[in-house]
Amino acid sequence: MKNIGIIGYGWLGERIASSLSGKYTISATTTTENKASDLNNRGLNAVMASFPDYQLTEPVPQWEEINTIDALIITIPVSEKSCCVSSLYNRIQNLSSFIGDFKGQMFLMSSTGVYPDLPKDFIEEDVPLESVSGERMLRNKYPQLSILRLGGLMGDNRLLKNYNVGNLDHAVNHIHYADISAIITKMIESKAETKLYNVTAPIHPAKSQVINAQKNIPDEEVFEVKGKKVLSSKLVSELDYVFQYPDPRTFHL
Known part of the structure:
Protein backbone atom coordinates (compact mmCIF):
# COMPACT_ATOMS: atom_id res chain seq x y z
CA MET A 1 0.00 0.00 0.00
CA LYS A 2 1.34 3.43 -0.96
CA ASN A 3 2.13 5.99 1.72
CA ILE A 4 0.80 9.51 1.11
CA GLY A 5 2.34 12.48 2.91
CA ILE A 6 0.21 15.55 3.62
CA ILE A 7 2.04 18.70 4.69
CA GLY A 8 -0.56 20.83 6.42
CA TYR A 9 -3.41 18.93 8.08
CA GLY A 10 -5.90 21.81 8.06
CA TRP A 11 -9.43 22.03 6.67
CA LEU A 12 -8.44 20.73 3.24
CA GLY A 13 -5.69 18.37 4.42
CA GLU A 14 -8.12 16.64 6.76
CA ARG A 15 -10.64 16.04 3.98
CA ILE A 16 -8.01 14.81 1.53
CA ALA A 17 -6.69 12.41 4.18
CA SER A 18 -10.20 11.13 4.93
CA SER A 19 -10.80 10.43 1.24
CA LEU A 20 -7.45 8.71 0.65
CA SER A 21 -7.19 6.73 3.89
CA GLY A 22 -9.08 3.73 2.55
CA LYS A 23 -6.57 3.21 -0.28
CA TYR A 24 -3.35 4.53 1.22
CA THR A 25 -1.54 4.92 4.51
CA ILE A 26 -1.33 8.56 5.55
CA SER A 27 1.52 10.53 7.10
CA ALA A 28 0.86 14.15 7.96
CA THR A 29 2.20 17.29 9.58
CA THR A 30 0.35 19.64 11.86
CA THR A 31 1.33 22.70 13.85
CA THR A 32 0.65 21.54 17.43
CA GLU A 33 1.74 18.56 19.51
CA ASN A 34 -1.83 18.01 20.75
CA LYS A 35 -3.19 17.67 17.24
CA ALA A 36 -0.31 15.43 16.19
CA SER A 37 -1.00 13.19 19.19
CA ASP A 38 -4.71 13.08 18.36
CA LEU A 39 -4.00 12.10 14.74
CA ASN A 40 -1.58 9.37 15.85
CA ASN A 41 -4.29 7.99 18.13
CA ARG A 42 -6.57 7.88 15.06
CA GLY A 43 -4.08 5.79 13.08
CA LEU A 44 -2.17 8.41 11.11
CA ASN A 45 1.59 8.93 11.28
CA ALA A 46 1.60 12.57 12.38
CA VAL A 47 4.35 14.95 13.48
CA MET A 48 4.42 18.59 14.50
CA ALA A 49 6.19 20.79 11.95
CA SER A 50 6.15 24.43 10.97
CA PHE A 51 7.80 26.33 8.14
CA PRO A 52 8.34 29.94 9.22
CA ASP A 53 8.93 32.71 6.71
CA TYR A 54 12.24 33.77 8.29
CA GLN A 55 15.74 32.29 8.22
CA LEU A 56 16.41 29.87 11.06
CA THR A 57 19.72 29.54 12.89
CA GLU A 58 19.52 25.76 12.39
CA PRO A 59 17.92 24.02 9.39
CA VAL A 60 14.54 22.33 9.87
CA PRO A 61 15.28 18.63 10.57
CA GLN A 62 14.37 16.27 7.73
CA TRP A 63 11.10 14.37 8.15
CA GLU A 64 11.87 10.84 9.30
CA GLU A 65 8.93 9.51 7.25
CA ILE A 66 10.02 11.09 3.96
CA ASN A 67 11.87 8.03 2.62
CA THR A 68 8.72 5.90 3.02
CA ILE A 69 6.41 8.34 1.21
CA ASP A 70 5.36 7.73 -2.39
CA ALA A 71 3.38 10.92 -3.03
CA LEU A 72 3.50 14.25 -1.21
CA ILE A 73 0.63 16.76 -1.00
CA ILE A 74 1.48 20.30 0.12
CA THR A 75 -1.47 22.33 1.40
CA ILE A 76 0.39 25.10 3.29
CA PRO A 77 0.34 28.56 1.66
CA VAL A 78 3.28 29.37 -0.59
CA SER A 79 2.03 32.53 -2.25
CA GLU A 80 3.06 36.18 -2.24
CA LYS A 81 -0.35 37.00 -0.77
CA SER A 82 0.67 35.20 2.43
CA CYS A 83 4.11 36.87 2.62
CA CYS A 84 6.60 38.91 0.59
CA VAL A 85 9.00 37.26 -1.88
CA SER A 86 11.97 37.17 0.51
CA SER A 87 9.83 35.68 3.27
CA LEU A 88 8.35 33.23 0.78
CA TYR A 89 11.87 32.14 -0.18
CA ASN A 90 12.63 31.44 3.50
CA ARG A 91 9.44 29.43 3.93
CA ILE A 92 10.23 27.28 0.90
CA GLN A 93 13.83 26.79 2.08
CA ASN A 94 12.50 25.56 5.45
CA LEU A 95 10.03 23.27 3.70
CA SER A 96 12.79 21.92 1.46
CA SER A 97 14.96 21.11 4.48
CA PHE A 98 12.06 19.12 5.89
CA ILE A 99 11.40 17.01 2.77
CA GLY A 100 14.97 16.86 1.47
CA ASP A 101 15.67 15.56 -2.01
CA PHE A 102 12.23 14.03 -2.45
CA LYS A 103 11.82 12.22 -5.79
CA GLY A 104 8.26 10.87 -5.63
CA GLN A 105 5.04 12.37 -6.96
CA MET A 106 4.44 15.81 -5.54
CA PHE A 107 1.40 18.09 -5.52
CA LEU A 108 1.17 21.76 -4.56
CA MET A 109 -2.24 23.17 -3.65
CA SER A 110 -1.98 26.63 -5.21
CA SER A 111 -4.80 29.09 -5.88
CA THR A 112 -6.77 30.65 -8.71
CA GLY A 113 -5.94 33.91 -6.93
CA VAL A 114 -2.90 34.07 -9.22
CA TYR A 115 -5.21 35.33 -11.99
CA PRO A 116 -5.99 39.05 -12.14
CA ASP A 117 -9.50 40.24 -11.33
CA LEU A 118 -10.52 40.90 -14.92
CA PRO A 119 -13.77 40.01 -16.71
CA LYS A 120 -12.50 37.19 -18.91
CA ASP A 121 -12.08 33.42 -19.07
CA PHE A 122 -8.66 32.31 -17.80
CA ILE A 123 -6.70 29.21 -18.74
CA GLU A 124 -3.39 28.08 -17.25
CA GLU A 125 -1.26 29.60 -19.99
CA ASP A 126 -2.58 33.10 -19.22
CA VAL A 127 -0.44 33.15 -16.06
CA PRO A 128 2.49 30.72 -16.49
CA LEU A 129 3.97 29.27 -13.32
CA GLU A 130 7.25 31.06 -14.05
CA SER A 131 5.51 34.34 -13.16
CA VAL A 132 4.16 33.02 -9.82
CA SER A 133 6.97 33.14 -7.25
CA GLY A 134 5.94 30.26 -4.98
CA GLU A 135 5.07 27.93 -7.85
CA ARG A 136 8.32 28.76 -9.66
CA MET A 137 10.54 28.31 -6.60
CA LEU A 138 9.09 24.90 -5.74
CA ARG A 139 9.11 23.66 -9.35
CA ASN A 140 12.77 24.68 -9.66
CA LYS A 141 13.62 22.57 -6.61
CA TYR A 142 11.30 19.67 -7.50
CA PRO A 143 10.91 19.30 -11.29
CA GLN A 144 8.28 16.57 -10.87
CA LEU A 145 5.94 18.94 -8.99
CA SER A 146 2.34 19.14 -10.17
CA ILE A 147 0.52 22.37 -9.35
CA LEU A 148 -3.22 22.49 -8.73
CA ARG A 149 -4.66 25.99 -8.75
CA LEU A 150 -7.72 25.55 -6.57
CA GLY A 151 -10.83 27.69 -6.71
CA GLY A 152 -12.67 28.70 -3.54
CA LEU A 153 -12.78 25.68 -1.22
CA MET A 154 -16.36 24.66 -0.52
CA GLY A 155 -18.40 21.78 0.91
CA ASP A 156 -19.47 20.71 4.41
CA ASN A 157 -19.54 23.79 6.64
CA ARG A 158 -18.20 26.08 3.92
CA LEU A 159 -21.19 27.64 2.18
CA LEU A 160 -21.24 31.01 0.44
CA LYS A 161 -24.41 32.06 2.29
CA ASN A 162 -22.38 32.11 5.53
CA TYR A 163 -20.04 34.82 4.25
CA ASN A 164 -20.44 38.54 3.70
CA VAL A 165 -19.74 38.86 -0.03
CA GLY A 166 -20.00 41.67 -2.55
CA ASN A 167 -20.38 41.78 -6.34
CA LEU A 168 -23.30 39.36 -6.22
CA ASP A 169 -23.64 39.37 -10.01
CA HIS A 170 -20.05 38.08 -10.45
CA ALA A 171 -19.23 34.47 -11.25
CA VAL A 172 -17.94 32.06 -8.63
CA ASN A 173 -14.87 29.94 -9.18
CA HIS A 174 -15.53 27.28 -6.56
CA ILE A 175 -14.46 23.68 -6.06
CA HIS A 176 -15.88 20.99 -3.80
CA TYR A 177 -13.24 19.29 -1.65
CA ALA A 178 -14.46 15.86 -2.84
CA ASP A 179 -13.41 16.71 -6.39
CA ILE A 180 -9.97 17.84 -5.21
CA SER A 181 -9.45 14.48 -3.51
CA ALA A 182 -10.72 12.55 -6.53
CA ILE A 183 -8.47 14.49 -8.92
CA ILE A 184 -5.41 13.86 -6.75
CA THR A 185 -6.32 10.16 -6.56
CA LYS A 186 -6.61 9.96 -10.34
CA MET A 187 -3.25 11.68 -10.79
CA ILE A 188 -1.58 9.35 -8.27
CA GLU A 189 -2.96 6.30 -10.02
CA LEU A 196 -0.36 22.57 -14.05
CA TYR A 197 -4.15 22.51 -13.70
CA ASN A 198 -6.91 24.89 -12.77
CA VAL A 199 -9.24 23.03 -10.41
CA THR A 200 -12.65 24.72 -10.49
CA ALA A 201 -16.15 23.36 -10.97
CA PRO A 202 -16.98 23.70 -14.69
CA ILE A 203 -20.20 25.69 -14.07
CA HIS A 204 -19.79 29.30 -12.93
CA PRO A 205 -23.07 30.75 -11.65
CA ALA A 206 -23.27 34.17 -10.03
CA LYS A 207 -22.70 34.50 -6.30
CA SER A 208 -26.34 35.49 -5.81
CA GLN A 209 -27.49 32.32 -7.59
CA VAL A 210 -25.36 30.15 -5.31
CA ILE A 211 -26.60 31.93 -2.19
CA ASN A 212 -30.23 31.67 -3.30
CA ALA A 213 -29.83 27.94 -3.95
CA GLN A 214 -28.33 27.44 -0.48
CA LYS A 215 -31.19 29.40 1.10
CA ASN A 216 -33.77 27.54 -1.01
CA ILE A 217 -34.92 30.78 -2.63
CA PRO A 218 -36.24 30.54 -6.22
CA ASP A 219 -33.89 32.23 -8.67
CA GLU A 220 -36.27 33.95 -11.06
CA GLU A 221 -34.11 36.81 -12.31
CA VAL A 222 -32.21 36.31 -15.56
CA PHE A 223 -29.06 38.41 -15.90
CA GLU A 224 -25.57 38.40 -17.33
CA VAL A 225 -23.00 36.81 -15.03
CA LYS A 226 -20.03 39.16 -14.76
CA GLY A 227 -16.42 38.88 -13.67
CA LYS A 228 -13.66 36.36 -14.26
CA LYS A 229 -14.05 32.66 -14.84
CA VAL A 230 -11.16 30.25 -14.28
CA LEU A 231 -11.59 27.27 -16.57
CA SER A 232 -10.71 23.65 -15.74
CA SER A 233 -11.06 22.39 -19.33
CA LYS A 234 -7.38 21.34 -19.54
CA LEU A 235 -7.76 19.08 -16.52
CA VAL A 236 -10.98 17.56 -17.90
CA SER A 237 -9.34 16.87 -21.26
CA GLU A 238 -6.02 15.44 -20.06
CA LEU A 239 -7.36 13.39 -17.13
CA ASP A 240 -10.70 12.50 -18.71
CA TYR A 241 -12.17 13.69 -15.43
CA VAL A 242 -15.89 13.97 -14.66
CA PHE A 243 -16.69 16.29 -11.77
CA GLN A 244 -18.71 14.89 -8.88
CA TYR A 245 -19.93 18.41 -8.11
CA PRO A 246 -19.96 20.39 -11.39
CA ASP A 247 -22.39 23.08 -10.18
CA PRO A 248 -21.66 25.15 -7.03
CA ARG A 249 -25.43 25.58 -6.58
CA THR A 250 -25.61 21.94 -5.48
CA PHE A 251 -22.54 21.81 -3.19
CA HIS A 252 -24.78 21.96 -0.10
CA LEU A 253 -26.97 18.99 -1.10
Missing part, protein backbone atom coordinates in the same frame (compact mmCIF):
# COMPACT_ATOMS: atom_id res chain seq x y z
CA SER A 190 -1.93 7.55 -13.48
CA LYS A 191 1.53 8.57 -12.16
CA ALA A 192 1.03 12.11 -13.47
CA GLU A 193 3.86 14.56 -12.89
CA THR A 194 4.84 18.14 -13.86
CA LYS A 195 1.22 19.15 -14.50
Whole structure:
Protein backbone atom coordinates (compact mmCIF):
# COMPACT_ATOMS: atom_id res chain seq x y z
CA MET A 1 0.00 0.00 0.00
CA LYS A 2 1.34 3.43 -0.96
CA ASN A 3 2.13 5.99 1.72
CA ILE A 4 0.80 9.51 1.11
CA GLY A 5 2.34 12.48 2.91
CA ILE A 6 0.21 15.55 3.62
CA ILE A 7 2.04 18.70 4.69
CA GLY A 8 -0.56 20.83 6.42
CA TYR A 9 -3.41 18.93 8.08
CA GLY A 10 -5.90 21.81 8.06
CA TRP A 11 -9.43 22.03 6.67
CA LEU A 12 -8.44 20.73 3.24
CA GLY A 13 -5.69 18.37 4.42
CA GLU A 14 -8.12 16.64 6.76
CA ARG A 15 -10.64 16.04 3.98
CA ILE A 16 -8.01 14.81 1.53
CA ALA A 17 -6.69 12.41 4.18
CA SER A 18 -10.20 11.13 4.93
CA SER A 19 -10.80 10.43 1.24
CA LEU A 20 -7.45 8.71 0.65
CA SER A 21 -7.19 6.73 3.89
CA GLY A 22 -9.08 3.73 2.55
CA LYS A 23 -6.57 3.21 -0.28
CA TYR A 24 -3.35 4.53 1.22
CA THR A 25 -1.54 4.92 4.51
CA ILE A 26 -1.33 8.56 5.55
CA SER A 27 1.52 10.53 7.10
CA ALA A 28 0.86 14.15 7.96
CA THR A 29 2.20 17.29 9.58
CA THR A 30 0.35 19.64 11.86
CA THR A 31 1.33 22.70 13.85
CA THR A 32 0.65 21.54 17.43
CA GLU A 33 1.74 18.56 19.51
CA ASN A 34 -1.83 18.01 20.75
CA LYS A 35 -3.19 17.67 17.24
CA ALA A 36 -0.31 15.43 16.19
CA SER A 37 -1.00 13.19 19.19
CA ASP A 38 -4.71 13.08 18.36
CA LEU A 39 -4.00 12.10 14.74
CA ASN A 40 -1.58 9.37 15.85
CA ASN A 41 -4.29 7.99 18.13
CA ARG A 42 -6.57 7.88 15.06
CA GLY A 43 -4.08 5.79 13.08
CA LEU A 44 -2.17 8.41 11.11
CA ASN A 45 1.59 8.93 11.28
CA ALA A 46 1.60 12.57 12.38
CA VAL A 47 4.35 14.95 13.48
CA MET A 48 4.42 18.59 14.50
CA ALA A 49 6.19 20.79 11.95
CA SER A 50 6.15 24.43 10.97
CA PHE A 51 7.80 26.33 8.14
CA PRO A 52 8.34 29.94 9.22
CA ASP A 53 8.93 32.71 6.71
CA TYR A 54 12.24 33.77 8.29
CA GLN A 55 15.74 32.29 8.22
CA LEU A 56 16.41 29.87 11.06
CA THR A 57 19.72 29.54 12.89
CA GLU A 58 19.52 25.76 12.39
CA PRO A 59 17.92 24.02 9.39
CA VAL A 60 14.54 22.33 9.87
CA PRO A 61 15.28 18.63 10.57
CA GLN A 62 14.37 16.27 7.73
CA TRP A 63 11.10 14.37 8.15
CA GLU A 64 11.87 10.84 9.30
CA GLU A 65 8.93 9.51 7.25
CA ILE A 66 10.02 11.09 3.96
CA ASN A 67 11.87 8.03 2.62
CA THR A 68 8.72 5.90 3.02
CA ILE A 69 6.41 8.34 1.21
CA ASP A 70 5.36 7.73 -2.39
CA ALA A 71 3.38 10.92 -3.03
CA LEU A 72 3.50 14.25 -1.21
CA ILE A 73 0.63 16.76 -1.00
CA ILE A 74 1.48 20.30 0.12
CA THR A 75 -1.47 22.33 1.40
CA ILE A 76 0.39 25.10 3.29
CA PRO A 77 0.34 28.56 1.66
CA VAL A 78 3.28 29.37 -0.59
CA SER A 79 2.03 32.53 -2.25
CA GLU A 80 3.06 36.18 -2.24
CA LYS A 81 -0.35 37.00 -0.77
CA SER A 82 0.67 35.20 2.43
CA CYS A 83 4.11 36.87 2.62
CA CYS A 84 6.60 38.91 0.59
CA VAL A 85 9.00 37.26 -1.88
CA SER A 86 11.97 37.17 0.51
CA SER A 87 9.83 35.68 3.27
CA LEU A 88 8.35 33.23 0.78
CA TYR A 89 11.87 32.14 -0.18
CA ASN A 90 12.63 31.44 3.50
CA ARG A 91 9.44 29.43 3.93
CA ILE A 92 10.23 27.28 0.90
CA GLN A 93 13.83 26.79 2.08
CA ASN A 94 12.50 25.56 5.45
CA LEU A 95 10.03 23.27 3.70
CA SER A 96 12.79 21.92 1.46
CA SER A 97 14.96 21.11 4.48
CA PHE A 98 12.06 19.12 5.89
CA ILE A 99 11.40 17.01 2.77
CA GLY A 100 14.97 16.86 1.47
CA ASP A 101 15.67 15.56 -2.01
CA PHE A 102 12.23 14.03 -2.45
CA LYS A 103 11.82 12.22 -5.79
CA GLY A 104 8.26 10.87 -5.63
CA GLN A 105 5.04 12.37 -6.96
CA MET A 106 4.44 15.81 -5.54
CA PHE A 107 1.40 18.09 -5.52
CA LEU A 108 1.17 21.76 -4.56
CA MET A 109 -2.24 23.17 -3.65
CA SER A 110 -1.98 26.63 -5.21
CA SER A 111 -4.80 29.09 -5.88
CA THR A 112 -6.77 30.65 -8.71
CA GLY A 113 -5.94 33.91 -6.93
CA VAL A 114 -2.90 34.07 -9.22
CA TYR A 115 -5.21 35.33 -11.99
CA PRO A 116 -5.99 39.05 -12.14
CA ASP A 117 -9.50 40.24 -11.33
CA LEU A 118 -10.52 40.90 -14.92
CA PRO A 119 -13.77 40.01 -16.71
CA LYS A 120 -12.50 37.19 -18.91
CA ASP A 121 -12.08 33.42 -19.07
CA PHE A 122 -8.66 32.31 -17.80
CA ILE A 123 -6.70 29.21 -18.74
CA GLU A 124 -3.39 28.08 -17.25
CA GLU A 125 -1.26 29.60 -19.99
CA ASP A 126 -2.58 33.10 -19.22
CA VAL A 127 -0.44 33.15 -16.06
CA PRO A 128 2.49 30.72 -16.49
CA LEU A 129 3.97 29.27 -13.32
CA GLU A 130 7.25 31.06 -14.05
CA SER A 131 5.51 34.34 -13.16
CA VAL A 132 4.16 33.02 -9.82
CA SER A 133 6.97 33.14 -7.25
CA GLY A 134 5.94 30.26 -4.98
CA GLU A 135 5.07 27.93 -7.85
CA ARG A 136 8.32 28.76 -9.66
CA MET A 137 10.54 28.31 -6.60
CA LEU A 138 9.09 24.90 -5.74
CA ARG A 139 9.11 23.66 -9.35
CA ASN A 140 12.77 24.68 -9.66
CA LYS A 141 13.62 22.57 -6.61
CA TYR A 142 11.30 19.67 -7.50
CA PRO A 143 10.91 19.30 -11.29
CA GLN A 144 8.28 16.57 -10.87
CA LEU A 145 5.94 18.94 -8.99
CA SER A 146 2.34 19.14 -10.17
CA ILE A 147 0.52 22.37 -9.35
CA LEU A 148 -3.22 22.49 -8.73
CA ARG A 149 -4.66 25.99 -8.75
CA LEU A 150 -7.72 25.55 -6.57
CA GLY A 151 -10.83 27.69 -6.71
CA GLY A 152 -12.67 28.70 -3.54
CA LEU A 153 -12.78 25.68 -1.22
CA MET A 154 -16.36 24.66 -0.52
CA GLY A 155 -18.40 21.78 0.91
CA ASP A 156 -19.47 20.71 4.41
CA ASN A 157 -19.54 23.79 6.64
CA ARG A 158 -18.20 26.08 3.92
CA LEU A 159 -21.19 27.64 2.18
CA LEU A 160 -21.24 31.01 0.44
CA LYS A 161 -24.41 32.06 2.29
CA ASN A 162 -22.38 32.11 5.53
CA TYR A 163 -20.04 34.82 4.25
CA ASN A 164 -20.44 38.54 3.70
CA VAL A 165 -19.74 38.86 -0.03
CA GLY A 166 -20.00 41.67 -2.55
CA ASN A 167 -20.38 41.78 -6.34
CA LEU A 168 -23.30 39.36 -6.22
CA ASP A 169 -23.64 39.37 -10.01
CA HIS A 170 -20.05 38.08 -10.45
CA ALA A 171 -19.23 34.47 -11.25
CA VAL A 172 -17.94 32.06 -8.63
CA ASN A 173 -14.87 29.94 -9.18
CA HIS A 174 -15.53 27.28 -6.56
CA ILE A 175 -14.46 23.68 -6.06
CA HIS A 176 -15.88 20.99 -3.80
CA TYR A 177 -13.24 19.29 -1.65
CA ALA A 178 -14.46 15.86 -2.84
CA ASP A 179 -13.41 16.71 -6.39
CA ILE A 180 -9.97 17.84 -5.21
CA SER A 181 -9.45 14.48 -3.51
CA ALA A 182 -10.72 12.55 -6.53
CA ILE A 183 -8.47 14.49 -8.92
CA ILE A 184 -5.41 13.86 -6.75
CA THR A 185 -6.32 10.16 -6.56
CA LYS A 186 -6.61 9.96 -10.34
CA MET A 187 -3.25 11.68 -10.79
CA ILE A 188 -1.58 9.35 -8.27
CA GLU A 189 -2.96 6.30 -10.02
CA SER A 190 -1.93 7.55 -13.48
CA LYS A 191 1.53 8.57 -12.16
CA ALA A 192 1.03 12.11 -13.47
CA GLU A 193 3.86 14.56 -12.89
CA THR A 194 4.84 18.14 -13.86
CA LYS A 195 1.22 19.15 -14.50
CA LEU A 196 -0.36 22.57 -14.05
CA TYR A 197 -4.15 22.51 -13.70
CA ASN A 198 -6.91 24.89 -12.77
CA VAL A 199 -9.24 23.03 -10.41
CA THR A 200 -12.65 24.72 -10.49
CA ALA A 201 -16.15 23.36 -10.97
CA PRO A 202 -16.98 23.70 -14.69
CA ILE A 203 -20.20 25.69 -14.07
CA HIS A 204 -19.79 29.30 -12.93
CA PRO A 205 -23.07 30.75 -11.65
CA ALA A 206 -23.27 34.17 -10.03
CA LYS A 207 -22.70 34.50 -6.30
CA SER A 208 -26.34 35.49 -5.81
CA GLN A 209 -27.49 32.32 -7.59
CA VAL A 210 -25.36 30.15 -5.31
CA ILE A 211 -26.60 31.93 -2.19
CA ASN A 212 -30.23 31.67 -3.30
CA ALA A 213 -29.83 27.94 -3.95
CA GLN A 214 -28.33 27.44 -0.48
CA LYS A 215 -31.19 29.40 1.10
CA ASN A 216 -33.77 27.54 -1.01
CA ILE A 217 -34.92 30.78 -2.63
CA PRO A 218 -36.24 30.54 -6.22
CA ASP A 219 -33.89 32.23 -8.67
CA GLU A 220 -36.27 33.95 -11.06
CA GLU A 221 -34.11 36.81 -12.31
CA VAL A 222 -32.21 36.31 -15.56
CA PHE A 223 -29.06 38.41 -15.90
CA GLU A 224 -25.57 38.40 -17.33
CA VAL A 225 -23.00 36.81 -15.03
CA LYS A 226 -20.03 39.16 -14.76
CA GLY A 227 -16.42 38.88 -13.67
CA LYS A 228 -13.66 36.36 -14.26
CA LYS A 229 -14.05 32.66 -14.84
CA VAL A 230 -11.16 30.25 -14.28
CA LEU A 231 -11.59 27.27 -16.57
CA SER A 232 -10.71 23.65 -15.74
CA SER A 233 -11.06 22.39 -19.33
CA LYS A 234 -7.38 21.34 -19.54
CA LEU A 235 -7.76 19.08 -16.52
CA VAL A 236 -10.98 17.56 -17.90
CA SER A 237 -9.34 16.87 -21.26
CA GLU A 238 -6.02 15.44 -20.06
CA LEU A 239 -7.36 13.39 -17.13
CA ASP A 240 -10.70 12.50 -18.71
CA TYR A 241 -12.17 13.69 -15.43
CA VAL A 242 -15.89 13.97 -14.66
CA PHE A 243 -16.69 16.29 -11.77
CA GLN A 244 -18.71 14.89 -8.88
CA TYR A 245 -19.93 18.41 -8.11
CA PRO A 246 -19.96 20.39 -11.39
CA ASP A 247 -22.39 23.08 -10.18
CA PRO A 248 -21.66 25.15 -7.03
CA ARG A 249 -25.43 25.58 -6.58
CA THR A 250 -25.61 21.94 -5.48
CA PHE A 251 -22.54 21.81 -3.19
CA HIS A 252 -24.78 21.96 -0.10
CA LEU A 253 -26.97 18.99 -1.10
